Amino acid sequence: MAEPKQERAVRTREVILTAAAEIFDEFGYSGASISKIMTRANVTQGGMYFHFKSKRELAQAVLAHQQEFVAHPAEGFGLQGLVDLTFFTAHQLTGNVLFRASVRLAVEQGEFGPSDDTAYQEWVEQLYLHLRAAREQGELLSDVDEREFANVLVGAYTGTQVFSNIASAYADLPERLVSMWRYFLPAIATSQGRARVRLPSGTERFAA
Amino acid sequence: MAEPKQERAVRTREVILTAAAEIFDEFGYSGASISKIMTRANVTQGGMYFHFKSKRELAQAVLAHQQEFVAHPAEGFGLQGLVDLTFFTAHQLTGNVLFRASVRLAVEQGEFGPSDDTAYQEWVEQLYLHLRAAREQGELLSDVDEREFANVLVGAYTGTQVFSNIASAYADLPERLVSMWRYFLPAIATSQGRARVRLPSGTERFAA
Numbered sequence: 001m002a003e004p005k006q007e008r009a010v011r012t013r014e015v016i017l018t019a020a021a022e023i024f025d026e027f028g029y030s031g032a033s034i035s036k037i038m039t040r041a042n043v044t045q046g047g048m049y050f051h052f053k054s055k056r057e058l059a060q061a062v063l064a065h066q067q068e069f070v071a072h073p074a075e076g077f078g079l080q081g082l083v084d085l086t087f088f089t090a091h092q093l094t095g096n097v098l099f100r101a102s103v104r105l106a107v108e109q110g111e112f113g114p115s116d117d118t119a120y121q122e123w124v125e126q127l128y129l130h131l132r133a134a135r136e137q138g139e140l141l142s143d144v145d146e147r148e149f150a151n152v153l154v155g156a157y158t159g160t161q162v163f164s165n166i167a168s169a170y171a172d173l174p175e176r177l178v179s180m181w182r183y184f185l186p187a188i189a190t191s192q193g194r195a196r197v198r199l200p201s202g203t204e205r206f207a208a
Numbered sequence: 209m210a211e212p213k214q215e216r217a218v219r220t221r222e223v224i225l226t227a228a229a230e231i232f233d234e235f236g237y238s239g240a241s242i243s244k245i246m247t248r249a250n251v252t253q254g255g256m257y258f259h260f261k262s263k264r265e266l267a268q269a270v271l272a273h274q275q276e277f278v279a280h281p282a283e284g285f286g287l288q289g290l291v292d293l294t295f296f297t298a299h300q301l302t303g304n305v306l307f308r309a310s311v312r313l314a315v316e317q318g319e320f321g322p323s324d325d326t327a328y329q330e331w332v333e334q335l336y337l338h339l340r341a342a343r344e345q346g347e348l349l350s351d352v353d354e355r356e357f358a359n360v361l362v363g364a365y366t367g368t369q370v371f372s373n374i375a376s377a378y379a380d381l382p383e384r385l386v387s388m389w390r391y392f393l394p395a396i397a398t399s400q401g402r403a404r405v406r407l408p409s410g411t412e413r414f415a416a
Contacts, residue, residue, distance in 0.1 A: 028316065030238030107370055108236065108316050117375040144391075152368075152387050159367025160360075162315055167325040179360050183352075186395040 013051045016041045017065070020058040021101035028108055029059055059105050066102040066119055077133035079140075079193050083181060085130065086157060090173040093161060107162060120158075124150045139193030149188060156180060221259045224249045225273070228266040229309035236316055237267055267313055274310040274327055285341035287348075287401050291389060293338065294365060298381040301369060315370060328366075332358045347401030357396060364388060 019041035023032045034055050038048050052058045076084075092099040106119040124147070131146035140146070160180055164173040185194055227249035231240045242263050246256050260266045284292075300307040314327040332355070339354035348354070368388055372381040393402055 028236070028238055030236055117371070120371050120374065148387050149391055151371075151384065152364075152391050155368035155371045155384060155388065156360075156364035157367060158370055159365060160363035162366055162370070163325070163328055163359075163363045166314075166328060176359065176363060179356050180363065183357055183360050183395040184391055187391040187393070 009050070012043060012047055016043060016048065016051055016058075017061060018098065020052075021062050021098040024059065024062060024105055025097055025101040029055075029105060032059075034058070062098065063102050063105050063119060065098050066106065067122055077130055078137045079130070079134040079189060079197050082127060082130040082134065082153075083197055085126070086177050086181075087174060089157075090161070090170070090177055093165075093173065094170045103161065107158065120154055123154045123157075127153055134189075134193065137193075139189055139196070141188060141190055144188045153184070156184075217258070220251060220255055224251060224256065224259055224266075225269060226306065228260075229270050229306040232267065232270060232313055233305055233309040237263075237313060240267075242266070270306065271310050271313050271327060273306050274314065275330055285338055286345045287338070287342040287397060287405050290335060290338040290342065290361075291405055293334070294385050294389075295382060297365075298369070298378070298385055301373075301381065302378045311369065315366065328362055331362045331365075335361055342397075342401065345401075347397055347404070349396055349398055352396045361392070364392075 016037065020032075020037045023037050023040055027036070032055060034048065034052075037055075037058065038045065041048075052061065089099075093103065094100075102119070127150040128146055131140065131144070131150055134140045135144075135146060157177075157180075160176050161170070161173060164170050164176050185197065189197065224245065228240075228245045231245050231248055234240075235244070240263060242256065242260075245263075245266065246253065249256075260269065297307075301311065302308075310327070335358040336354055339348065339352070339358055342348045343352075343354060365385075365388075368384050369378070369381060372378050372384050393405065397405065
């Protein structure tokens, strides 16, 4: 039985997006081309242009997907949710090409036109919500400014993953995140908060 | 009087390097081309190939310059030297195109071949020396691992400048660095160390 037209279109769009992610992940924005993406996706020019008109449009669609992974990973809110989110994201960077490509595009997006920090601001917003919850749960020290620290953490995380990618293709990212938290938690968490926080494995604690 | 041949060659090399930095800074590695750089430097193909054989060689020369700026900025060693270095580097990012291009190449260097974290490791080494000095001066808390924190700081700094570049073309980088230090110092510095540390302006203190 033939696949209904609409379903086929949805599937084709996904195939193109995945192929675009693979190509952006490998070559960066400048090194990618719409013809490389067409070949990887095995679609015709007509099929491509039905969904995406330009390389820029493809990059924007890949970048827009970043929020899908940001929005639902944490099981709880607060300090533990914040820590979990950083490790969950590390996991996504190794296993999810769409997410990895979107992060590369965000870091290198000077490449594709006017600077746009939307992806960063959405992260700030997400981390801010965790920090607000942490505050309500008595996990934050009184002099922590939730919005300021959310900005600091987005910067620190961004560079930690860039460094880890270049040093080890992300193999050492979990270890680098443990180190990062070791030097942030004393500045932000109450002793109660620190005593509660666990590494994702559940076997270790950050508490001093 | 004609300029001696050797001096002229040295000058031409510098003109080419600066032009290469400008082009890498604007277009990234992939978007740059040796012909764009030749046009910017106003040199002939012969002049270019006398000094540099490929775009990759040019990028490596620009990247190698990064250490010139890392090596001599700090006036003192220890915690103050470490803090000063981060602000000095922020200043270099806005005013020094060779440095700015080298940082862009380091962040995006997946673009030009096999991953190479040399630039990052040189930073780690530099920061490590400051942290060792800070330790000797009684400025570090006992549970700080100097090498681990040097790695954390390189990651955090890298991402902070990426975020600042995209958000504000580096205009807000000093402010972001003040925030970053606000959340690192309590985790690494003794009260004695914190009381001593000053912002570059000399008018404010980080001490709580």
